[in-house]
Amino acid sequence: MQIPFTVAPRPDTGVNNAKIGVWLFLASEVMLFGGLFSAYIFLRIGAPEWPGEIGGHMYERASDILNVPLATLNTIILIGSSVTMVMSWASLAMKRFDRYRLYMGATIALGFAFLIVKAFEYGEKFSHGYLPAENNFLAIYFVLTGLHGLHVIGGIIVNMYFMWPGARMWKTDPKRFTNRIEIAGLYWHFVDLVWIFLFPTIYLL
Protein backbone atom coordinates (compact mmCIF):
# COMPACT_ATOMS: atom_id res chain seq x y z
CA MET A 1 0.00 0.00 0.00
CA GLN A 2 1.29 3.43 -0.94
CA ILE A 3 1.32 5.99 1.86
CA PRO A 4 -0.13 9.21 0.40
CA PHE A 5 1.51 12.65 0.50
CA THR A 6 4.93 11.54 1.81
CA VAL A 7 6.62 13.69 -0.86
CA ALA A 8 3.90 15.49 -2.83
CA PRO A 9 2.12 18.32 -0.99
CA ARG A 10 -1.39 17.75 0.28
CA PRO A 11 -3.86 20.00 -1.54
CA ASP A 12 -5.46 21.24 1.69
CA THR A 13 -2.26 22.04 3.67
CA GLY A 14 0.09 22.89 0.82
CA VAL A 15 2.89 20.78 2.28
CA ASN A 16 3.52 17.05 2.58
CA ASN A 17 2.48 15.05 5.64
CA ALA A 18 6.04 14.48 6.83
CA LYS A 19 6.66 18.21 7.09
CA ILE A 20 3.36 18.83 8.89
CA GLY A 21 4.24 16.00 11.28
CA VAL A 22 7.72 17.23 12.12
CA TRP A 23 6.52 20.81 12.66
CA LEU A 24 3.77 19.60 15.01
CA PHE A 25 6.42 17.64 16.88
CA LEU A 26 8.73 20.67 16.99
CA ALA A 27 5.83 22.78 18.30
CA SER A 28 5.52 20.36 21.23
CA GLU A 29 9.28 20.65 21.74
CA VAL A 30 8.97 24.45 21.86
CA MET A 31 6.43 24.03 24.67
CA LEU A 32 8.74 21.62 26.53
CA PHE A 33 11.80 23.86 26.37
CA GLY A 34 9.66 26.98 26.76
CA GLY A 35 8.31 25.66 30.06
CA LEU A 36 11.84 25.01 31.31
CA PHE A 37 13.05 28.43 30.16
CA SER A 38 10.11 29.93 32.08
CA ALA A 39 11.15 27.92 35.15
CA TYR A 40 14.69 29.33 34.74
CA ILE A 41 13.37 32.91 34.57
CA PHE A 42 11.17 32.53 37.66
CA LEU A 43 13.92 30.79 39.66
CA ARG A 44 16.29 33.60 38.75
CA ILE A 45 13.81 36.38 39.55
CA GLY A 46 13.12 34.82 42.94
CA ALA A 47 16.76 34.24 43.86
CA PRO A 48 18.52 36.89 45.99
CA GLU A 49 21.86 35.89 44.38
CA TRP A 50 22.45 34.13 41.06
CA PRO A 51 24.12 31.62 40.80
CA GLY A 52 24.49 32.06 44.56
CA GLU A 53 26.34 29.89 47.05
CA ILE A 54 27.76 26.67 45.65
CA GLY A 55 30.13 24.45 47.62
CA GLY A 56 30.72 27.11 50.24
CA HIS A 57 31.67 29.79 47.66
CA MET A 58 29.52 32.73 46.63
CA TYR A 59 29.34 33.16 42.84
CA GLU A 60 28.06 36.39 41.32
CA ARG A 61 28.12 35.37 37.65
CA ALA A 62 27.31 32.09 35.89
CA SER A 63 30.51 32.43 33.86
CA ASP A 64 32.50 32.19 37.12
CA ILE A 65 31.36 28.62 37.69
CA LEU A 66 30.59 27.36 34.17
CA ASN A 67 33.22 26.65 31.53
CA VAL A 68 32.49 29.32 28.89
CA PRO A 69 35.39 28.34 26.54
CA LEU A 70 34.12 24.72 26.32
CA ALA A 71 30.53 25.93 25.76
CA THR A 72 31.79 28.32 23.05
CA LEU A 73 33.57 25.40 21.37
CA ASN A 74 30.34 23.41 21.51
CA THR A 75 28.43 26.32 19.96
CA ILE A 76 30.86 26.41 17.03
CA ILE A 77 30.58 22.61 16.68
CA LEU A 78 26.77 22.76 16.50
CA ILE A 79 26.75 25.65 14.02
CA GLY A 80 29.13 23.63 11.83
CA SER A 81 26.91 20.56 12.12
CA SER A 82 23.91 22.54 10.86
CA VAL A 83 25.88 23.59 7.80
CA THR A 84 26.94 19.98 7.07
CA MET A 85 23.35 18.80 7.64
CA VAL A 86 21.90 21.19 5.06
CA MET A 87 24.75 20.28 2.69
CA SER A 88 23.90 16.58 3.02
CA TRP A 89 20.33 17.33 1.99
CA ALA A 90 21.45 19.60 -0.87
CA SER A 91 23.78 16.82 -2.08
CA LEU A 92 20.83 14.44 -2.38
CA ALA A 93 18.80 17.11 -4.22
CA MET A 94 21.72 17.28 -6.69
CA LYS A 95 21.76 13.46 -6.83
CA ARG A 96 25.26 13.27 -5.34
CA PHE A 97 24.93 10.35 -2.94
CA ASP A 98 28.71 10.17 -2.36
CA ARG A 99 28.73 13.75 -1.10
CA TYR A 100 25.63 13.08 1.00
CA ARG A 101 27.53 10.33 2.83
CA LEU A 102 30.46 12.69 3.42
CA TYR A 103 28.34 15.51 4.84
CA MET A 104 26.08 13.23 6.88
CA GLY A 105 29.17 11.52 8.32
CA ALA A 106 30.53 14.95 9.28
CA THR A 107 27.20 15.84 10.93
CA ILE A 108 27.27 12.64 13.00
CA ALA A 109 30.93 13.21 13.94
CA LEU A 110 30.20 16.78 15.04
CA GLY A 111 27.25 15.53 17.11
CA PHE A 112 29.57 13.10 18.91
CA ALA A 113 32.16 15.86 19.35
CA PHE A 114 29.50 17.99 21.07
CA LEU A 115 28.66 15.15 23.45
CA ILE A 116 32.34 14.47 24.25
CA VAL A 117 32.92 18.15 25.10
CA LYS A 118 29.74 18.13 27.18
CA ALA A 119 30.94 15.00 29.01
CA PHE A 120 34.20 16.82 29.91
CA GLU A 121 32.17 19.76 31.16
CA TYR A 122 29.89 17.57 33.28
CA GLY A 123 32.90 15.60 34.58
CA GLU A 124 34.51 18.84 35.73
CA LYS A 125 31.36 19.75 37.68
CA PHE A 126 30.95 16.29 39.20
CA SER A 127 34.62 16.19 40.28
CA HIS A 128 34.00 19.32 42.35
CA GLY A 129 30.82 17.85 43.84
CA TYR A 130 28.63 20.30 41.92
CA LEU A 131 25.47 18.23 41.52
CA PRO A 132 21.89 19.25 40.64
CA ALA A 133 20.85 18.99 44.29
CA GLU A 134 23.44 21.62 45.30
CA ASN A 135 21.36 24.68 44.40
CA ASN A 136 18.71 25.98 41.97
CA PHE A 137 21.22 27.28 39.44
CA LEU A 138 22.93 23.91 39.07
CA ALA A 139 19.56 22.13 39.02
CA ILE A 140 18.22 24.17 36.08
CA TYR A 141 21.65 24.06 34.36
CA PHE A 142 21.74 20.25 34.45
CA VAL A 143 18.07 19.88 33.49
CA LEU A 144 18.26 22.23 30.48
CA THR A 145 21.64 21.11 29.16
CA GLY A 146 20.90 17.45 29.97
CA LEU A 147 17.59 17.52 28.12
CA HIS A 148 19.27 19.24 25.20
CA GLY A 149 22.01 16.58 25.24
CA LEU A 150 19.35 13.84 25.08
CA HIS A 151 17.91 15.55 21.99
CA VAL A 152 21.38 15.59 20.41
CA ILE A 153 21.69 11.84 21.11
CA GLY A 154 18.26 11.31 19.50
CA GLY A 155 19.34 13.29 16.43
CA ILE A 156 22.56 11.29 16.13
CA ILE A 157 20.59 8.00 16.26
CA VAL A 158 18.24 9.21 13.49
CA ASN A 159 21.15 10.47 11.38
CA MET A 160 23.04 7.19 11.85
CA TYR A 161 19.96 5.30 10.68
CA PHE A 162 19.81 7.43 7.52
CA MET A 163 23.57 7.06 7.04
CA TRP A 164 23.50 3.25 7.03
CA PRO A 165 20.37 1.01 7.04
CA GLY A 166 17.92 3.75 6.03
CA ALA A 167 20.07 4.81 3.08
CA ARG A 168 18.88 1.77 1.08
CA MET A 169 15.77 3.79 0.24
CA TRP A 170 17.93 6.00 -2.01
CA LYS A 171 17.97 3.15 -4.59
CA THR A 172 14.23 2.45 -4.49
CA ASP A 173 12.66 5.87 -3.79
CA PRO A 174 15.20 8.72 -3.96
CA LYS A 175 12.65 11.54 -3.70
CA ARG A 176 11.18 10.13 -0.50
CA PHE A 177 14.64 9.55 0.94
CA THR A 178 15.64 13.16 0.14
CA ASN A 179 12.47 14.30 1.89
CA ARG A 180 13.34 12.19 4.94
CA ILE A 181 16.72 13.90 5.17
CA GLU A 182 15.01 17.30 5.00
CA ILE A 183 12.75 16.27 7.91
CA ALA A 184 15.75 15.03 9.91
CA GLY A 185 17.51 18.30 9.06
CA LEU A 186 14.60 20.35 10.42
CA TYR A 187 14.83 18.46 13.72
CA TRP A 188 18.62 18.87 13.85
CA HIS A 189 18.33 22.60 13.19
CA PHE A 190 15.75 22.92 15.96
CA VAL A 191 18.06 21.18 18.44
CA ASP A 192 20.91 23.48 17.39
CA LEU A 193 18.67 26.54 17.67
CA VAL A 194 17.75 25.56 21.24
CA TRP A 195 21.47 25.61 22.07
CA ILE A 196 21.81 29.06 20.45
CA PHE A 197 19.29 30.26 23.07
CA LEU A 198 20.63 28.10 25.91
CA PHE A 199 24.24 29.22 25.63
CA PRO A 200 23.78 32.95 26.32
CA THR A 201 20.92 32.38 28.78
CA ILE A 202 22.72 29.89 31.02
CA TYR A 203 26.41 30.72 30.52
CA LEU A 204 26.61 34.45 29.83
CA LEU A 205 23.72 36.32 31.41
Place this chain on the structure above:
Amino acid sequence: MSLKAFHIVFIVASALLSLGFGVWALTGDGAFSAAAAGVAFLVGAALVVYGVRFLKKVARTGYIAGGKL
Protein backbone atom coordinates in the same frame (compact mmCIF):
# COMPACT_ATOMS: atom_id res chain seq x y z
CA MET B 1 8.85 26.14 6.47
CA SER B 2 11.46 24.29 4.43
CA LEU B 3 14.93 23.28 5.61
CA LYS B 4 16.58 26.03 3.55
CA ALA B 5 14.35 28.70 5.14
CA PHE B 6 14.97 27.28 8.62
CA HIS B 7 18.70 27.19 7.85
CA ILE B 8 18.64 30.91 7.05
CA VAL B 9 16.79 31.61 10.33
CA PHE B 10 19.40 29.54 12.16
CA ILE B 11 22.33 31.35 10.52
CA VAL B 12 20.81 34.76 11.39
CA ALA B 13 20.35 33.65 15.03
CA SER B 14 23.91 32.29 15.13
CA ALA B 15 25.36 35.50 13.68
CA LEU B 16 23.46 37.57 16.27
CA LEU B 17 24.72 35.27 19.03
CA SER B 18 28.31 35.62 17.79
CA LEU B 19 28.09 39.40 17.77
CA GLY B 20 26.40 39.42 21.18
CA PHE B 21 29.03 37.08 22.58
CA GLY B 22 31.72 39.38 21.21
CA VAL B 23 30.20 42.34 23.04
CA TRP B 24 29.91 40.22 26.22
CA ALA B 25 33.56 39.16 25.95
CA LEU B 26 34.67 42.80 25.60
CA THR B 27 33.21 43.54 29.05
CA GLY B 28 35.66 41.07 30.64
CA ASP B 29 39.30 41.56 31.55
CA GLY B 30 42.41 39.77 30.39
CA ALA B 31 43.83 38.28 27.22
CA PHE B 32 41.19 35.55 26.97
CA SER B 33 38.36 38.11 26.79
CA ALA B 34 40.06 40.05 24.01
CA ALA B 35 40.83 36.88 22.06
CA ALA B 36 37.29 35.55 22.57
CA ALA B 37 35.81 38.83 21.35
CA GLY B 38 38.03 38.76 18.27
CA VAL B 39 37.08 35.18 17.45
CA ALA B 40 33.38 35.90 18.05
CA PHE B 41 33.38 38.90 15.70
CA LEU B 42 35.25 36.88 13.07
CA VAL B 43 32.80 33.98 13.34
CA GLY B 44 29.89 36.43 13.22
CA ALA B 45 31.26 38.08 10.08
CA ALA B 46 31.89 34.66 8.50
CA LEU B 47 28.30 33.63 9.25
CA VAL B 48 26.94 36.82 7.65
CA VAL B 49 29.03 36.20 4.51
CA TYR B 50 27.97 32.54 4.44
CA GLY B 51 24.31 33.47 4.94
CA VAL B 52 24.34 35.99 2.09
CA ARG B 53 26.09 33.49 -0.22
CA PHE B 54 23.59 30.78 0.75
CA LEU B 55 20.67 33.10 0.03
CA LYS B 56 22.11 34.10 -3.35
CA LYS B 57 22.75 30.47 -4.27
CA VAL B 58 19.20 29.48 -3.40
CA ALA B 59 17.81 32.40 -5.40
CA ARG B 60 20.15 31.92 -8.40
CA THR B 61 20.35 28.19 -8.98
CA GLY B 62 17.25 26.92 -7.25
CA TYR B 63 18.96 23.55 -7.20
CA ILE B 64 17.71 22.84 -3.72
CA ALA B 65 14.35 21.65 -4.91
CA GLY B 66 11.33 20.88 -2.78
CA GLY B 67 9.34 22.85 -0.26
CA LYS B 68 8.52 26.53 -0.10
CA LEU B 69 11.05 29.10 1.03
